[in-house]
Amino acid sequence: MKVLITGGAGFLGARLARALLSRGELTVAEGGAQPIDELALLDVAAATGFEGDARVKVMTGDIAQPAVLDAAIDRDTAAIFHLAAIVSGQAEAEFELGMRINLDASRLLLERCRALGHRPRVVFTSSVAVYGGVMPELVRDDTALNPQSSYGTQKAVAELLLSDYTRRGFVDGRVLRLPTISVRPGRPNAATTSFASGIVREPLNGETAVIPVPRDLRIWLLSPRRAIDCLIAGCELDSNVLGTQRAVNLPGVSASVDEMLAALREVAGDAVAARIEFRADERIARIVGSFPAQWDTTRARSLGLEGDASFAEIIRRYIEDEGIRPVAG
Ligand SMILES: NC(=O)c1ccc[n+]([C@@H]2O[C@H](COP(=O)([O-])OP(=O)(O)OC[C@H]3O[C@@H](n4cnc5c(N)ncnc54)[C@H](O)[C@@H]3O)[C@@H](O)[C@H]2O)c1
Secondary structure (H helix, E strand, O other), rough: OOOEEEEOOOHHHHHHHHHHHHHHEOOOOOOEEOOOEEEEEEEEEOOOOOOOOOOEEEEEEEOOHHHHHHHHHHEEEEEEEEEOOOOOHHHOOOOHHHHHHHHHHHHHHHHHHHOOOOOOOEEEEEEEEHOOOOOOOOOOOOOOOOOOOOHHHHHHHHHHHHHHHHHHOOOEEEEEEEEEOOOOOOOOOOOOOOHHHHHHHHHHOOOOEEEEEOOOOOEEOOOOOHHHHHHHHHOOOOOHHHOOOOEOOOEEEEEEEEHOOOOOHHHHHHHHOOOOEEEOOHHHHHHHHOOOOOOOOHHHHHOOOOOOOHHHHHHHHHHHHHHOOOOOO
């Protein structure tokens, strides 16, 4: 079978690709697992590190161009992980770009599937940002969407489109709403939640992390390793168990900034956890403060989707998975 990852050169896309390749198979229909014969990685940047694997097809192009999607998806494409996106801070700063990639391109992708008529599985990565305003203490999968950012709005509209294309039988869609993924290696990015990785990554590197939000702000967090497990498990879910509610909120850990620092102290010691500077940023605090701090994961867990046990576990996973050598004292 052919599998496509849009955003295949990105943080989660590249990790998902490696996980799928090491698994070698995927279940997308009755009859059990099928071998993955081709894994297409579509991104504006060329995915690297897959040179030795004949199953990988690196494709570069802009997913907002119909010809690029026509080349990437054909009737043999049985599963599509649609990850390509403009992240939250950039989508807020560059409205037209966010609309074009997060919304217009998502519709184009669904239209390509509709035109082919083969009803592939489409996994769409959505976000906590679809919620906002006055929320119940525990946000459920079916809590009303009320985004307070352009990124959240684009994700929410794309979610609804995926549900309708599923209801019409054009695709077999599933929306996985991701908590903030932490710890992201590398440099800070343009996501409004970038500090949720920087708070661990920079101090472990011997650098100072700048935190733009108050100490008591709580966020909902998941490790990259668990996120990838959930993306694959979510793709393999039987369509009937999702029914008319195609979106699932993935399990996570709810932690305040202070609790994240306490976990860092527990794992790496006082000197590392002291490498923090608070510098308020109203815009980031307002957007991130509109996200739910925790959601009800009963449904996700009943579907077999699992998160991490604690933020300390998330830090340990990062150190282990990325081979980090903490810079102490
Ligand atoms: N990382 C998180 O904390 C988080 C949280 C919630 C949701 N998500 C969602 O998960 C998905 C993956 O996130 P990520 O953290 O890996 O982000 P990322 O920015 O690392 O990856 C996104 C990829 O999309 C690619 N892309 C952007 N515009 C494109 C275009 N026009 N054509 C083709 N490719 C394009 C980028 O080059 C990038 O490689 C996104 O949909 C994101 O919105 C991520």
